[in-house]
Amino acid sequence: MEAHRPGPLKQQNKRHNSGRHKTKGQIKRSQKGKAGHVQSSRHNKQVLSKQDRKRQAIQLRKMKKEKLQLKVRGIDESNVNDDEAEPMPPLPPHYIAVIPLSDNCNSSDVLTLLTSCEEQTIANTSSQGITHVSYPKLKRRVAYIKPDPTNLAAVLEAVRVCNTVLFVWSLIDAIDEHGESLYTSIFAQGLPATAHVVMGIKGLPLKKQTDVKRLLNKDLEERFTDCKMFPCDSQSDAQTLVRHIVQQKLKMLSSQEIRSQIVAEELAFECDADDKDKGTLKVTGYMRGRRLSVNRLVHIPGYGDFQINRILAPSDPHPLVLRPDKVQKNNENVEMADAESIVLCVADPDSQVDLVSEMAVDPMEGEQTWPTDEELAEATSNAAMVKSKTMVRVPKGTSSYQAAWITDAPVIEESDGSEASEDYADNMDEMEAMSDNSEVSSDEELEAVETGSTAPSVTWGDPVNYDQQMDLDQEKIALNKYKEERENELFPDEVDTPENIPARLRFARTSPWNQKENLPLDYSRIFQFENFSRYRQNVLKEKLGLDSIRHGQYITLEIKDVPKEVFDIHSGDKGNLLAVIGLLLSEHKMSVLHFTVRRHSLYTEPVKSKERLIIQCGFRRFICNPIFSDHSNLNKHKYERFLPQSGVCTMSTYAPIMFPPASVMVFKESSNGHDLVASGSLLSVDPDRLIIKRIVLSGHPFKINKKSAVIRYMFYNKEDIEWFKKVELKTKWGRRGHIKEALGTHGHMKCIFDRQLKSQDTPLLLLYKRVFPKWSYTGYVPSSSVNQIEDDQEMREIFR
Known part of the structure; x- marks a missing residue:
């Protein structure tokens, strides 16, 4: 009789948990004297009643809602103070940039409709050309900016500081060539919230309106997602558009969130007593973004960084008017308050950030010894005897110690101790790049300066005078650049070895690179x-004190040591918008x-x-x-x-x-x-990033004998071959080898490869060097x- 054996499909029931717990002795031995985790008792926790839990949930919901509202309105959390006694300033106007996408668009007509769409609308324009409109029904105020569409820098500046961009489309060609360039540039910079409008669509016949709308929406969907085209032919259309702009979800740019900015509403300038070209620039506008400290630096785009003297608080000339019947009374109070502006804060010279943007270079910082009297006397005598300065051409990156060992390099003598030219390697690169470029002769330049003649004005469509508008020198330079780019694509990093300059000097390279050594x-x-x-x-988590300026305040910045040119260019209604940016720590x-x-x-x-x-x-x-x-x-x-x-x-x-x-x-x-x-x-921001430049020297196989081959046209003298003898050779077909010896004195060399070299193959020698900006x-x-x-x-x- 054989015993029954269960098969592989035998059901295995789970064992009961009883009897498998640890005893007190086992727990004591496993802990080995360590104190166990003491769990908190349920009785230690505060038990809230049902009503208290409801109140707590309401408070948490309210706090989250307030944070969300601040984020939607573009207010950073650093502007919100924990001190409830300090009231929150009113919100600044909603800035809208009106950008036409075609020459056929009339943005002025759109702006006229938007400013007069309601009966109780109050509109006024600042001295800088910004139109402020107060909508009592919507309980919001809006500021319209209309930059010059032909000035790309002004358009980009307006888009960067605005909350919404209003694109005006053309009914004829939607977007022309200039509008396409504006759109691509704005899209590359970053788009805030957008709105799209077209005029004249209701003036078309009813049968064509559907087709035009379909074409415009198709063109709109190709560039934007989840957007709608709004017609603007009547006051009701303008009211719908304004309501959509004010109530839509804002999309804040990163530059608007992490930095403070002020769009200039009023500008004034006071010249200094000592220098009439510089003075104090007074910029008045609404504070937006993060808090601003008077001791921090501000930046004026295109002109640099400056310090603040003090910050004033004038009265707001464009308040939100909810009851138009009391506008006259409010205006009288504003005029009386404009006479005296409150001084909010004055800069402290001890804690103010300086304008030093570069480290002071000390040439003697690395010196450890002081020269003796004999060495000083010898240096003085040598300086008196030397009448001309001898310069040795060395590769770029060579130290003075390494240059002292180069004895066979070509020298340049300069009289009167004039300064040295640029680095030898850079000069050679420029000579190679400009070797084929034709330049205007000195006689022609002198004649052009003396006569001061200019080419007659002709049009590009005139075939007779077409050559008069052609600059042949620029055409040849552009042609050479195209040839160099094409050659670099076909033969990456390959260069020709110069015959009149030793290759060991022209292509001196080193393989190891240390991030902190041999720096320029x-x-x-x-x-x-x-x-x-x-x-x-x-830096981004830093919170400024109560003396800083908060989001929404109407202030006047007194910026000192500003050139007068800034005021001359941006003052008045010229379409040149000026925005002052508050810098973070170390951003200068x-x-x-x-x-x-x-x-x-x-x-x-x-x-x-x-x-x-x-x-x-x-x-x-x-x-x-x-x-x-x-x-x-x-x-x-x-x-x-x-x-x-x-x-x-x-x-x-x-x-x-x-x-x-x-x-x-x-x-x-x-x-x-x-x-x-x-x-x-x-x-x-990383100065330690290693950027390596590669130089490839190519040769031509002259004689091939199994694994050995005679290579020529890579070097032109025996000394260069001995200099680069230790560098490994590669071929375009994957062979590897090395230089064995030089044959003769004209650059022929015998090389050994891992396999037999083909006659169609090209031997290469790769050299590397670290480069810097x-x-x-x-x-x-x-x-x-x-x-x-x-x-x-x-x-x-x-x-x-």
Whole structure:
């Protein structure tokens, strides 16, 4: 008899939990003398009654509702004080920018309808051209800004400070070419809440109205989501549009949330007694965003950073009028109060933030010893005997100690001790880039200066005089740039070895890179952070005291040491909007900024590294010569000679510190103004980012014998071969090898590869070097002349 054995499908019932608990002895041995967790007793908790729990839920619901209302209205939580005794100031006007998207649009007619859509509407215009309207039925006040559509900088400035953008569409062509460029630039900067209006649609026949609406809505859906086109042909249509704008959910930009800003309603200027070109600029307007301290710095876009002298509190000239029958009485009280403005706060010189944006460079900071009397006497005698200064050409990045060992380098003698030219490697790059460019002769330049003649005015459509408007020099320069960009795409980083310059000097490269060693002199002028992300969090969490200015107050800022040009350009109804931005801590100090940008689809011209560009980063506008590199998660990033036609790349330059998020737009000067080259966002502030430039030297196989081959045309002398003998060779088909020896004295060399080399293959020698941005920051970029910026050294010194 065999015993029954259960199969694999035998049901297994769960055992009962009884009898498996630990005994007191087991618990004591497992704890090993440690104190166990003491659970709180239910009796220690406060037991609330049902009525108290209801009251607590109501209070929590009320607090959440208030926070949500503040967020929707664009009020930061730092403006809300825990002290309930301080009343909340009234909300500032709802700023609306009216932007036409076509030349056929008449934005003035739209503005006229919006300001007179109700019988009890009260409208008045400030001296800066901002129209203020008070709607008693909606219990809101609105400020309309109408920038000059031909000035792109003024349009972008108006969009950046407004709560809503009102796009005026054309009934004929919807969006023309200029409107398309405006739309793309505004979209690259960042869009707040939007509204869309079209005029004249009700004047069409009833059969065509449906077709026109369908076409407009189709074009609108391609660019915007969840938006509606509003007709504006009567007062009822205008009332519907205003109600929609005021009650819609706001979409605040990051720059409006984390910083304070004031849109200038009134401007005044007082010249200094010592300098008539500078003085005190008085900016009056509504305080918006975060709190503002009198001891902090403010920024005027296009002109730089300035200090505040004091802050005044005049009466509000555009109050919210709920009962129009008492407007006259209120106006009389306002006129009496305007005579005296209350001084809110005065700057403290001891605690005020200074305007120092660069570190003071001390050339003797790294010295450890002091020269002896004999060395000083010898240096003095040598300085008296030397009449000419001898310069040695060395590669870029070579220290003085390394340059002392270079004895066979070509030298340049300069008389009268004049200053040295730029770095040798940079000069060679410029010589290679400009070798094929034709320049205007000195005689032609002299003749043009003496006669002062200009080309006759002709139109581009005239085939007879077409060549008179053609600049052949610019055409040849553009052609050479296209050739260089095409050559860089076909043969990445490949360069020709010069025959008259030793390759060991022209392409001196080193493989190891330390983030803190062999840095350029410009790195001693910048500021660095131990942990930038943590510092940014601490700055954004900072809460100012009760003496700071809150959201909604109508104030007057007295900004000192401002050039008079700022007042001359922005005063009066000229369409040049002026907005003053309150800076956060350390946002005026220089550092190395990195941006992630993508080329604009409509811009096809080549953009080279270290080329002059206009950068609009958040509220700051400046000129610089940035460099490009690849965007990756690696610790080393390859230098790009040109802005890629597709994909995302990183742009690096010296600029004042900014805290992300911040949108970035890249413009380039042209004959027709300035074109949008690329757009993106601020990546980081990191001087330790390694940007590596690669140089590829190519050769040609002359004789091939199994794994060995004779290579030529890579070098032209024996010394260069011995210098680069330790560098590994690669081929385009994946072979690896090394240089064995030099053959003769004309650059032929014997190389060994891991496999037999093909005759169609190309041997390559890869060299690497760390590169740094070029210090070319210029903060003087006025919005009125952004299309034609002159490199004026005097103005740059004034606004520095």
